[in-house]
Amino acid sequence: MNKITRRSFISRSALAGAGLALPVSTWSQTSGANGDIRVAVVGFNGRGESHISEFGKMKGARLVALCDCDSAVLEHGREALEKKNQKVETYTDIRKLLENKDIDVISIATPNHWHSLAGIWACQAGKDVYVEKPVSHNPWEGRKLVEAARKYKKIVQTGTQSRSDHALHEAFHWVKEGNIGKIRVARGLCYKPRPSIGKVSGPQPIPSSIDYDLWCGPAPKEPLKRKKLHYDWHWVWPTGNGDIGNQGIHQMDIIRWAAGKDKLSPRVMSIGGRLGYDDDGQTPNTQMVVHDYGDLLLIFEVRGLPRAADAKQMDKYRGQDVGHVIECEGGYIAGKSAYDNDGKLIKQFSGGENHFENFIKAVRSRNVKDLNADILEGHLSSALCHTGNISYRLGQEKSPEEILETIKANKAAVETFDRMQEHLAKNNVDLKKTPATLGVFLEMDPETEKFKDNEAADALLTRKYRKPFVVPDKV
Numbered sequence: 001m002n003k004i005t006r007r008s009f010i011s012r013s014a015l016a017g018a019g020l021a022l023p024v025s026t027w028s029q030t031s032g033a034n035g036d037i038r039v040a041v042v043g044f045n046g047r048g049e050s051h052i053s054e055f056g057k058m059k060g061a062r063l064v065a066l067c068d069c070d071s072a073v074l075e076h077g078r079e080a081l082e083k084k085n086q087k088v089e090t091y092t093d094i095r096k097l098l099e100n101k102d103i104d105v106i107s108i109a110t111p112n113h114w115h116s117l118a119g120i121w122a123c124q125a126g127k128d129v130y131v132e133k134p135v136s137h138n139p140w141e142g143r144k145l146v147e148a149a150r151k152y153k154k155i156v157q158t159g160t161q162s163r164s165d166h167a168l169h170e171a172f173h174w175v176k177e178g179n180i181g182k183i184r185v186a187r188g189l190c191y192k193p194r195p196s197i198g199k200v201s202g203p204q205p206i207p208s209s210i211d212y213d214l215w216c217g218p219a220p221k222e223p224l225k226r227k228k229l230h231y232d233w234h235w236v237w238p239t240g241n242g243d244i245g246n247q248g249i250h251q252m253d254i255i256r257w258a259a260g261k262d263k264l265s266p267r268v269m270s271i272g273g274r275l276g277y278d279d280d281g282q283t284p285n286t287q288m289v290v291h292d293y294g295d296l297l298l299i300f301e302v303r304g305l306p307r308a309a310d311a312k313q314m315d316k317y318r319g320q321d322v323g324h325v326i327e328c329e330g331g332y333i334a335g336k337s338a339y340d341n342d343g344k345l346i347k348q349f350s351g352g353e354n355h356f357e358n359f360i361k362a363v364r365s366r367n368v369k370d371l372n373a374d375i376l377e378g379h380l381s382s383a384l385c386h387t388g389n390i391s392y393r394l395g396q397e398k399s400p401e402e403i404l405e406t407i408k409a410n411k412a413a414v415e416t417f418d419r420m421q422e423h424l425a426k427n428n429v430d431l432k433k434t435p436a437t438l439g440v441f442l443e444m445d446p447e448t449e450k451f452k453d454n455e456a457a458d459a460l461l462t463r464k465y466r467k468p469f470v471v472p473d474k475v
Contacts, residue, residue, distance in 0.1 A: 035060075036060060036061060036062035037060060037061045037062070037104050037105055037360055037363055037364070038061075038062050038064045038102060038103050038104045038105065039055045039061050039062065039063050039064065039065075039103070039104070039105045039106075039107055040063075040064060040065035040066065040067060040091075040097055040100075040103045040105070040106050040107065041055065041063065041065075041066055041067070041107045041109065042067040042068070042094055042097065042106055042107065042108050042109065042110060042118060043067070043068055043108060043109045043110030043111070043114070044066065044068060044073065044077055044109055045068065045070065045073045045230055046109065046230075046231065047109045047132055047159075048068075048107075048109030048110075050109075051107045051109050051130070051356070052066070052077065052081070054354070054356040055107065055356060056081070056084075056086060058356065058357060058360065060360060060364075061105075061360050063081070063086060063088060064088055064089065064102070064103060065088050065089040065090070065091065065097060065100065065103055066078060066081075066088050066089075066090050066091070067090070067091040067092070067093075067094055067097045068092065069092050069093070069210060069211045069214035069215050070207070070209050070210045070211075070215075071092060071209045071210075071211075072207070072209035073209075074090050074091075074092060075090075077090075078090050092211055092214065093211075093214060094118055094121065095121070098121055098122060098125040098127065099125075101126075103127060104127065104128060104363070105127060105128045105129070105130065105360075105363060106118070106119075106122040106127045106128075106129050106130075107129075107130040107131075108122070108129065108130065108131040108132060109132045109159075110132075111215075111233050111239050111240070112134055112136075112137050112233075112234075112239060112240055112241055112245065113137045113217060113218055113219045113233075113238065113239045113240075114217050114218065115131050115132060115134065115135055115136060115137065115145075116135060116136045116137065116141035116142055116144060116145045116471060117141070117217065117218050117469060117470075117471050118131070119131045119135065119145045119148070119149075119156065119375075120141075120144060120145055120148040120471060120472075120475055122154075123145075123148040123149055123151070123152045123154045123156065123475075124148065124152060124475070126152070126154075127154070128154050128155040128156065128363045129149070129154060129155070129156040129157070129375075130156075130157045130159065130356070130359050131145075131156065131157070131158060131159065131375070131378070132159040133158060133159045133160050133249040133250065133253070133378060133381075133382065134241060134245045134249045134378070134381075134382035134385055134386075135158050135375060135378040135379055135382050136379065136382050136383070136386070137218075137219075137239075137241065137386075137463070138386055138460070138461060138462050138463055139264075139379075139382075139383040139386050139387065139449055139461045139462075140449075140461045140462035140471075141462065141463075141471045142378075142379040142382050142383055142386075143379060143383075143449060144471055144472070144475050145375060145379065146375050146376050146379050147475050148475040149375045151475060153366075155359070155362045155363050155366070155368060155371065156371075156374070156375035157355075157358070157359040157362070157371050157372075157373055157374070157375070158253075158373040158374070158375055158377060158378025158381075159355070159373070159378075160249065160250055160253045160373045160377070160378060160381065161250075161355035161373075162250055162253065162254050163253070163257070163355070163372040163373035163377065164352060164353040164354065164355040164358050164372045164373070165336075165351075165352045165353075166350075166351030166352050166353060167336045167349040167350050167351050167352060168254065168257075168258075168336065168349070169351075170349045170351065171258075171333050171336060171338065171349040172257065172258045172326075172333075174338070174347070174349070175258065175326060175328060175333060175338075176260070179330075179338070180328040180329065180330040180331035180332070180333075180338065180340075180346070181328045181329025181330040181331075182296075182328060182329050183258065183259055183296050183326055183327070183328050184296060184297070184327050184328060184329065184412075185296065185297045185298075185299055185327045185412050186255035186256075186258050186259045186296065186297070186298050186299070186324070186325075186326050186327070187255065187298075187299050187300070187301070187317070187324060187325040187326070187327065188248060188251030188252050188254065188255045188298070188299070188300040188301070188324050189251060189300075189301050189317055189320050189321060189322060189323050189324065189325070190243050190244065190247045190248040190251060190300075190301065190302045190303070190322055191301070191302075191303040191314040191315050191316070191317075191321040191322060192243060192247055192303075192304065192314065192321070192322055193304065193305075193306060193312075193314060194235075194243060194285050194304030194305075195277075195304075196277040196278075196279040196281075197226055197227065197228065197232045197235060197279050197280055197281050198226070198227045198279055198280065199278065199279050199280050200225060200226060200227055200280060202225075203223035203224060203225060204223075204224040204225070204226065204227065204229075205224075206224055206229065207229065210229065215229070216466065217466070217469040218463070218465045218466060218469040218470070218471065219238045219239050219463075219466065220238055220466060221466060222238070225280060226280040226281075227280075232280075232281070234246045234283070235280075235281035235282060235283045236280075236281065236282045236283070237282050237283065237393070240283060241283070241385060241386065241389060242283030242284055242287070242302070242389060243283070243285070243287075243302045243304060244287060244289065244300060244302055244385045244388060244389065245382070245385040245386065245389070247322060248300060248302060248385060249381060249382055249385050251300070251322070251323065251324050252298075252300055252381050252384050252385050253373075253377065253378075253381035254324045255298050255300075255324050255326065256298060256380065256381050256384060257377075257381075258324070258326045258333070259293070259296055259298060259326075261293055261298075261380075262380065263380070263446035263447070264380065264383055264384060264387060264444055264446045264449055265291035265292060265293050265298065265384065265387070265444065265446070266292070266293065266294065266443060266444055266445075266446055267291070267292040267441065267442070267443055267444070268289065268290065268291050268292070268384075268387045268388055268390075268391050268441075268442050268444065269289070269290050269391050269407075269413075269439050269440070269441045269442065270287060270288065270289045270290070270388045270389070270391040270392040270395070270439035271287070271288050271392075271395075271403060271407075271417060271420070271436055271437065271438055271439060272284035272286050272287030272288060272302065272392055272420075272436060272437060272439075273285075273286055273287075273397075273434075273435070273436045273437050274286075275305070275424060275427075275429045275434060275436070276304075276305045276424070276427050276428075276429050283389075284302065284392060284437075285302070285303075285304030285305065286302060286303055286304065286305065286420065286423075286424060286436075287300075287301070287302040287388075287392065288300065288301050288302075288413075288416050288417065288420055289384075289385075289388030289391070289392075290410065290412075290413050290416075291384060291387075291388070292410075297410075297412055297413075298384070299412060299413070299416055300385075300388065301317070301416065301420070303315055303420075303423060305423070305424070305427045305429075306427070307423075307426065308426040308427065309426065309427045309428050315423055317419075318332065318334045318339075318343075319334050319335070320334055320335060323335050331346060336348060336349045336350065337349070353372070355372065355373070358370070358371065358372045359371065383449070386461075387442065387444065388439075390442065390457050390460045390461070391439030391440050391441070391442050391457075392437060392439040393439075393460060394439065394440040394442075394456055394457060394460070395437040395438050395439035395440055396437065396438060397435035397436065397437050397438075398435060398436070398437070398438040399431070399432060399435060400421060400431045400432060400436075402438065403417060403436065403438050404417065406438060420436075440454070440457065442454060442457050449461070
């Protein structure tokens with residue numbers, strides 16, 4: 001194999017700001033069209049398995065390392081690759097991994113609370129980054145990851161793979177040309193079954209294979225107060241962002257893209273609750289978020305309960321359960337199809353590209369514009385999920401009448417809430433007896449990405465980081 005054309009440079013780590021200084025080192029960054037780009041996957045007890053599969057079979061990329069703070073997961077991954085005659089180095093601590101100058105790319109699929117810090121550290125260590133969605137646990141750290149990518153001139157791709165769907169590119173361009181009029185409401189939908197995670201009476205044991213200090217990382221190191229450590233971290237605030245930040249970030253990104261908005265919304269509010277069961281989860285399983293841009297609305301809906309109490313199927317809105325509906329003056333886009341206002345099919349769109357391959361292409365070209373989902377796009381869409389959650393977290397339980405009175409000026413919000421009530425009633429949830437939370441109406445300065453005259457909301461734009469896992473003010 002021909003040697004790859006290389007460009008050597010000094011990567012000065014700013015990890016000292018987090019108390020974790022990497023040594024100054026010279027290493028080789030791929031810049032030519034020949035040779036393998038060496039990839040390490042960090043976190044692979046879920047989505048990371050797809051990262052391993054994609055990079056492991058990709059021409060021009062070579063999987064060389066795995067990292068996971070669960071030694072059982074790590075060993076299983078190593079053994080699975082060894083059976084395919086693929087040998088990799090293994091690490092439990094990402095800091096040790098980042099010292100390896102023979103790694104070009106870090107692909108991150110950890111829990112949400114690690115995404116930004118791991119990405120920032122990787123940029124500082126001279127690595128290009130593929131980071132899963134949401135790219136952040138809060139808006140402030142997401143912006144810091146964007147700053148790190150720009151400062152260190154790194155290629156950073158967000159794992160919102162719909163951005164590589166050429167059918168959606170074509171559909172949204174078709175809408176932009178005015179074929180069905182102006183967009184009025186762009187809706188994202190996450191109607192996905194989320195049963196109770198159960199309820200425990202006290203702290204639960206941490207599996208012996210897990211380095212819990214590393215697992216917690218930037219989050220508080222608190223006793224485990226749920227049955228499962230893995231996956232159910234999505235449903236508690238210290239580590240997760242609820243379904244709007246889990247599955248829903250994909251749809252939030254699509255509707256922001258369709259709407260052509262490149263800043264956070266100036267106004268946001270949320271309504272919802274964890275309804276239908278009592279468990280250890282904290283995030284809402286039923287939620288609506290309204291982002292008001294003035295000329296149009298982005299409305300996001302989460303439903304974790306089924307169509308009805310005795311049903312297995314989920315609700316659908318204009319044929320979509322986990323999807324998007326872009327409502328225009330003369331029709332709408334649902335999925336990859338266009339319809340008139342009577343629901344008659346007008347046009348279908350098709351085509352696509354491998355999102356991981358798109359990333360590797362940009363790593364080779366060193367051109368951020370080659371990315372289908374640059375980190376800035378990921379930050380903005382992730383932050384829309386977070387600001388919706390901030391409204392919810394600052395809210396108070398209110399009766400349906402009080403909620404409707406508050407939102408009565410917004411017809412689309414009223415219609416969405418009415419459908420939410422109907423859905424909950426079919427699941428034997430009476431909002432008069434079990435009230436929903438009416439979130440705070442928040443106004444934001446999209447330029448500064450801070451709220452106006454609301455210190456409590458601003459406080460939730462970031463978090464108190466646990467040393468030494470600190471996102472630095474200056475990346």
